[in-house]
Amino acid sequence: MSSTPRAPGGATSRRNMLFGTAAAGAALFAAGCTSNESNESAEESGAAGVADDKPGKKVTIGFAGPQADHGWLNAITTQAKKRAEKYEDVRLEATEGSNDNATQVGQIDTLINKKVDVLVVLPADGKALTQAGLKAMRAGIPVVNLDRVFASQKAYRCWIGGDNYGMGLNAGHFIGEQLKDRKKAKVVELAGVDNLELTRQRTKGFDDALKSYPNIEKVARQAAEFTVESGQSKMSQLLRAQQRFDALWNHDDDQGVGALRAIEQAGRDEFLMVGGAGSKRVMQAIKKDDSVVKATVLYPPTMAASAIDLARALGQGKGIGGMAEFEIPASLTLYSAVVSKENVDQYLPIGFT
Structure with missing residues (x-):
């Protein structure tokens, strides 16, 4: 599990189910991550080019996380890979995962050298891997920092994680x-x-x-x-x-x-x-x-799937819809919903093994 900054109804569709099950926090994410670029003006479209399930510009996403030696971490990797498979226009370059900082830095370097379009990183240690995030950003590769936050906001374009x-x-x-x-x-x-x-x-x-x-x-x-x-x-x-x-x-x-x-x-x-x-x-x-x-x-591992959606939108210069702003928020904190007997059927589909 991982440290988190103190933040700088059942769904009917696949996308709504994934975001809705993370309750209010994920709903905020689904409502409005937008990129820095727009394919059409606000006057023409009312939004900054909204991403949907239809195939668009092909995007290569690099994914680097820690070793999946814990149920939650294994779910993170699974969520990221399954989400990427849903899109014809996404190719995922995933590393083996490591809890050794030096090894993970090397894996991120490899992804940078492959010139991926966007990088999603759940660092084994956010502070120790900050330089890797900075290197990617300087290379023009936007970074989605997943859960364990880097020590500098310059090391990522957007942070998304739990509370x-x-x-x-x-x-x-x-x-x-x-x-x-x-x-x-x-x-x-x-x-x-x-x-x-x-x-x-x-x-x-x-x-x-x-x-x-x-x-x-x-x-x-x-x-x-x-x-x-x-x-x-x-x-x-x-x-x-x-x-x-x-x-x-x-x-x-x-x-x-x-x-x-x-x-x-x-x-x-x-x-x-x-x-x-x-x-x-x-x-x-x-x-x-x-x-x-x-x-x-x-502490929803669906955040990894959300990070893939965010990375895809970044790579395509599109938003995810709903908010007035054209820019991706600096941070997205997911809600920690309580699952009890009254609502367990709603949340069972995202329970991890």
Whole structure:
């Protein structure tokens, strides 16, 4: 998972489904990314040349991301590739992916040397790969910075990603509403990797939400590592330390697999569990409604598909329609929707495995 800047109804069509499922944030994106160029004047068309599914100018998009060693990261790569395949006019040049900064820099250099039209980059480390983004921009290749933000805005034309603070905030409010009538309610938190900004933002959002519920106290917090093994180990520690609590906020659905193992082994079921990111496994558990899992807060990997749409529009000198401005926004923060039993059928199609 990755750090995010604090931001400089079912759909009927394929495009609307992809953007609509990311709720308000993605709807903003679908409503109006426009390029710096226009094929017709505003007076003639009312828009700056809107991209659609019809084949247009051929565009080669370079895609560079980290190694897909996590369910969410694998979904990012899958979303990007599947989205590119939908377009006859898009050719995707995708790298193998690497968590080694030097290797990823080399992969981006290769894409630059191939003279791709647009570059989509989810850096393993945004700060460490800033120079790679700058190099592409200086070479005249616009960069769509996906999720993990570069250290300089000069390194990308547009940033699109998730809202880590919003994840924690919405998880906290969901739990708060479930427990608002319970006296002296207790909650615990199974966080992600503590030295990552994303983890700190998720915790801050959660803590800020709980301030609205004076009857609720967060009594324990453990940091895991976004892995099944760490989730099981750290959840076991929480369960041993806390004989009773009312709710658990787990930052990541992958580590939640291990957390659920620990919960089942301990025979505990007195609390509700809210996950994070939006895996298909968790959504299915929510739908089945026979475990402690009652909700998950999205960190939608559909952002990668949206990045491909944005890159295609950039390469064709077109917009995506709806906004009055002709320029692509500098940043697009997706909304962290809460998926519960009431709306899980809507979101199941974008749950990742």
